[in-house]
Amino acid sequence: MYKHTMVGIVTLCAAALLGPAVATSSAAPTTVPVTAHRQLQDPVLVDCLWHPEVRPTDFMLACGDGNSRLTSLRWTDWNANSATATGVNVVNDCKPYCAVGKFHSFPVTVRLDTPQTWKRHPQVRQYTEITLTYPGARPDKFQHTVTYPLWN
Known part of the structure; x- marks a missing residue:
């Protein structure tokens, strides 16, 4: 059970870190200076x-x-x-x-x-x-x- 919990936490952390990067890259073209x-x-x-x-x-x-x-x-x-x-x-x-x-x-x-x-x-x-x-x-x-x- 501990192993599955750690995998879940690591996955959630990775998703949380990647989320803003993906959102930023997709929004970049609309915010051209x-x-x-x-x-x-x-x-x-x-x-x-x-x-x-x-x-x-x-x-x-x-x-x-x-x-x-x-x-x-x-x-x-x-x-x-x-x-x-x-x-x-x-x-x-x-x-x-x-x-x-x-x-x-x-x-x-x-x-x-x-x-x-x-x-x-x-x-x-x-x-x-x-x-x-x-x-x-x-x-x-x-x-x-x-x-x-x-x-x-």
Whole structure:
């Protein structure tokens, strides 16, 4: 009889301890803080490692080889429709080939557009287009303004 009583007490204690944990985990989605909800409204910029970023200071454009990246980004706008920043595009000239090429810096204005649902996280929207505008010097064979799709 003592053995059955101890098993019953242990079972009741375990149930009492697990009850609040189960209730808390099932209630969590309905108690999302207002600030977290606001962050999901504005789109994100998805980096090479599939991390969502908001107003990053650096961003890799050439994920495969690292031969083009944005640095020193200063965002003047980030909203539900677009984002704008100024910064520097650091580009490898790949002369005579990329492994021995030299990196050159070009001032650039960056604009993010066309927010859409992020396929990996449907509750999040991401910018899907980036436009680079070079006010002065620019990489060889680049137009004054270039637009690229961003990965989804």
